[in-house]
Amino acid sequence: MNSGFAWFMLLIIFIASMCGPMTQFKVAAVEHTLLEVFNMDLGTYGLLMTFFAILGLVLALPSLFLVRKWGLKATILLAIACLGIGNILGVFVPHNATGLVLLLITRCIEGIGMALVSVAGPSAVGVWFTPEKRGFPLGCWAIWAPVGMLISFIAGPRLAAADSNFLGGDWMALWWLSFIICVIAFILTMVCFKLPEGVNEDDVNITASVKDCFKVLKSRNIWLLGIAFFCFIAIGLGVITSHYGQFILLHHYPVWGDGVLLANALPGPPNDALVGMYMPTVMNWILLFIAFTLVIQPTIGFLSDRVGVRKPFLIASFILLVVGMVFAFMTGNIIWVALAIVLTGLGGAVEGGAVRPMAPLLMENSALGITMGMVVLAFFHNLGMVVGPPIFGALVENFGGALDPGAWQMANYVFCLPVLAVGLILSFVIRERSTKALREEIAEKQLEE
Numbered sequence: 001m002n003s004g005f006a007w008f009m010l011l012i013i014f015i016a017s018m019c020g021p022m023t024q025f026k027v028a029a030v031e032h033t034l035l036e037v038f039n040m041d042l043g044t045y046g047l048l049m050t051f052f053a054i055l056g057l058v059l060a061l062p063s064l065f066l067v068r069k070w071g072l073k074a075t076i077l078l079a080i081a082c083l084g085i086g087n088i089l090g091v092f093v094p095h096n097a098t099g100l101v102l103l104l105i106t107r108c109i110e111g112i113g114m115a116l117v118s119v120a121g122p123s124a125v126g127v128w129f130t131p132e133k134r135g136f137p138l139g140c141w142a143i144w145a146p147v148g149m150l151i152s153f154i155a156g157p158r159l160a161a162a163d164s165n166f167l168g169g170d171w172m173a174l175w176w177l178s179f180i181i182c183v184i185a186f187i188l189t190m191v192c193f194k195l196p197e198g199v200n201e202d203d204v205n206i207t208a209s210v211k212d213c214f215k216v217l218k219s220r221n222i223w224l225l226g227i228a229f230f231c232f233i234a235i236g237l238g239v240i241t242s243h244y245g246q247f248i249l250l251h252h253y254p255v256w257g258d259g260v261l262l263a264n265a266l267p268g269p270p271n272d273a274l275v276g277m278y279m280p281t282v283m284n285w286i287l288l289f290i291a292f293t294l295v296i297q298p299t300i301g302f303l304s305d306r307v308g309v310r311k312p313f314l315i316a317s318f319i320l321l322v323v324g325m326v327f328a329f330m331t332g333n334i335i336w337v338a339l340a341i342v343l344t345g346l347g348g349a350v351e352g353g354a355v356r357p358m359a360p361l362l363m364e365n366s367a368l369g370i371t372m373g374m375v376v377l378a379f380f381h382n383l384g385m386v387v388g389p390p391i392f393g394a395l396v397e398n399f400g401g402a403l404d405p406g407a408w409q410m411a412n413y414v415f416c417l418p419v420l421a422v423g424l425i426l427s428f429v430i431r432e433r434s435t436k437a438l439r440e441e442i443a444e445k446q447l448e449e
Contacts, residue, residue: 006128009193010137014144016076016189017121019182020114021148023083024052024385026178027107028242029156029283030171032249032275037171038100042243043397046390049242051104055111056118056382063119064375072127073193075120077186082113084182091175111382118378122356123371128196139301139353146293146352149241151181153287157279221362222373224430226380228314229355231423233381235416236321236348238388243396244328245286251331251405253278262403263331285341292345293352300353310358311432313350318424320347325416329408361432391415 027034027048035045067075086109093099093106122141129137152174159173217223249255255274256265304310324343330336359377363369392411400407 006196007137009128010125010141012188012192013076013121013124014141014147016080016185016193017117017141017144018148018151019080019083019178019185020117021145022151022181023087023110023148023178024049024114025149025237025241026152026156026174028245028286029152030160030174031243031246032279033160033171035246037095038097038103040100041397042246042393042402043390044100044393046242046393047104048107049238049389050386051107052111052114053382053385055108056115057379057386059112059115060119060375060379060382063116063378064371066116067120067123067371072120072124072195073189075116076124076189076193079113079116079120080182080186080189082116083110084113084179084186086110086113087175087179087182091172091179115378115382118381119371119374122374124193126370136298136302138357139298139304142297142301142352142356143294145237146290146297149290150287150294152178153241153283153290157283160279217372217376219362221430221432222359222376224426225314225355225358225362226376228318228423228426228430229351229377230380230384230387231419231426232317232321232348232351232355233384234388235325235420236344236351238384239392239416240289240328240344240348241286242389243392244289245282246402247329247408248285248337249275249278249282250402251408252334252337253282285337289341289345289348292342293349296346296349297353300350301357304354304357309432310354310361311427311430313354314358314427314430315424317347317349317351317354318420318427320344320350322417322420322424325412325420328416329405329412331405358432362430 027045031045034040034048035042038044063075066078070078086106089109090103090106093102121144122138125137125141155177156171156174159177160171250262250270252261253274254260255270255278256262257268257271259271259274300313304313320343324340324345324347327336328340328344356374356377359373360370363373392415395411395415396402396407398407399410402408
């Protein structure tokens with residue numbers, strides 16, 4: 001089963017999966033433009049992330065039964081279709097309050113696609129790799145999120161620039177690009193994806209009842225891991241990738257007046273020309289945060305297979321995240337941004353490479369157990385995105401608004417650091433079954449059969 005073709009299937013699943021985070025984080029890539037076009041504050045902007053994630057939260061468990069009813073391939077195709085439809089509908093919303101409501105509706109449609117692919121994707125990977133060797137493939141698949149985000153963060157600011165006419169320019173060009181990539185992924189999945197030889201949909205479909213599913217979830221440790229994962233998502237993705245670019249732009253780059261920092265500027269809005277000039281540079285900081293995961297996540301998956309445990313990596317990730325966030329909202333020198341990005345980027349990469357391979361080790365060794373572990377992670381991933389962006393944005397507004405650096409710092413102290421501290425504590429509490437113990441369990445079952 002671990003043939004070269006299995007890795008080709010991983011590539012197809014990966015391309016399909018990355019359409020989800022690419023679509024989810026396109027709004028973060030053009031945050032400043034959307035804030036101006038729709039005349040909204042940070043709290044309202046956070047709803048664009050929340051509405052996307054709400055459907056993922058609601059559909060986390062039902063998506064399992066959709067996979068059972070429709071099969072892996074059909075579910076993945078349905079997921080890509082929802083993402084593509086949401087993208088193309090978003091292009092045509094008017095630039096007013098009504099348009100904002102319509103844009104929120106398209107985000108719900110896209111969220112359905114993300115919910116489905118976040119469960120069907122890793123399940124499809126699991127079909128092609130044996131349990132004791134899934135760590136590295138799942139670590140490779142885990143970069144679906146950063147790669148999708150990279151596409152949006154690289155393309156978004158450049159397409160939205162005033163001098164860009166690609167696909168009409170402005171923020172809508174990124175929606176068009178996301179739609180085109182979804183179409184390509186749909187065609188590739190339709191033509192190329194299949195199950196291993198001798199395996200059909202009935203063999204991999206979960207035939208358990210809802211009652212059976214909840215029995216599998218008796219493991220306390222999978223819930224602890226899920227809550228820890230929520231802590232990371234709420235801050236790493238809900239704050240750093242969703243809001244941090246706006247903070248860097250407003251408080252570390254001279255986009256005010258004729259080219260001065262906010263601290264030296266007269267009252268008034270930022271200079272649009274300077275914003276357009278510096279926005280790609282600002283987004284490069286967020287790209288750096290994301291880029292760490294491209295190498296480190298698969299590496300952590302590989303190392304965890306070799307070492308046989310994931311818990312030390314989880315603990316290390318939260319330590320890096322906490323220390324990094326201490327520096328995140330300091331002003332006066334861009335070095336604070338660099339320190340925060342490097343430390344939180346490393347922490348997020350280690351986290352992503354450890355969590356998904358760790359989940360099966362906390363569940364019973366069955367198709368249902370492994371899949372339900374992924375369902376729990378999908379649930380807490382979406383919960384983090386439901387909670388993180390709007391709460392942080394609302395706190396910034398409540399403490400003085402985006403133009404006050406102290407407001408960002410206070411929001412960090414009362415929200416980000418306490419949440420990450422909870423994640424760090426939980427990472428010590430989780431009790432993990434080693435890969436060696438899993439192999440022994442598999443051998444015992446084979447002897448019984």
